[in-house]
Amino acid sequence: MVDLPTHTIVFEILTRLPAKDVGRSKSVCKQWYALLSTQDFVRIHCSRSVVSSNQRVLLIDDLTCSVRPIISNNNDYGPSSIVTFPFHHQNNDVSILSHLNGLLCVCLNHTYELLLWNPTTTAFKRLSTPDSHGFYINNLDAIGLYVDADDDYKVLHIKRRSGVVGSFADPMSHSEEILD
Structure with a gap:
């Protein structure tokens, strides 16, 4: 053998x-x-x-979040798998701001906190800190995810405040926990 x-x-x-x-x-x-x-x-x-047989769509409704396979021959969805939000949220109060390789950067609209979330494993990491770093302001901020030259995942948070634009590339230490 x-x-x-x-x-x-x-x-x-x-x-x-x-x-x-x-x-x-x-x-x-x-x-x-x-x-x-x-x-x-x-x-x-x-x-x-x-591959088309592996394609999924994430649907967020008022109270639920579900993952459904895409049926390519008729552009329909298959049976859903319910995904629970692993973080505290209020009804219809989560916004998806960016995504990369299945990871989502989301904003909890009632607190303006940023989280990095893997809906497949339900693992998440808070990107906001108590010193107001990482809080998102709608219509002023922009969020992006990327992989840097060292193959580390990064979150780019662009903030505009009083005519001044600042950008912050947050290193995602412990990103392996989110990817698992």
Whole structure:
């Protein structure tokens, strides 16, 4: 019997699994955890999830949030999976400001707090701090997500206050918790 190289298992087989199964696979061993946490793995996994059979739509209603598969032959949605908001929110009070590789930057409209949220795993990270850093003001601010030259996820928060524009690139330490 021939053993498959770990690289083949990780990059040819595991990149084709649903995100929840990839998260579970991280507990197999330390080596798999490290390989499944790399930016290369995330990029390949995301590119393979673009296949039409893997396409999903996130629907946010007044009281619920659901994920539904897209049925490509008739542009309809399949049965939904309910996703609960892991953070406190009020009815219809969450705005999606930006997205990248399945991550969402959302604003809780009643507090103006910014959060980075992975709806697949329900993990989230608060980007706002008690010293008013990271709070979002509608019609004055803009938010973007990007990957920098070191393959780290970043949040770009552009603020306009009294005619002055400032931009802040927030490093997302512990982003692996959001991606899992």
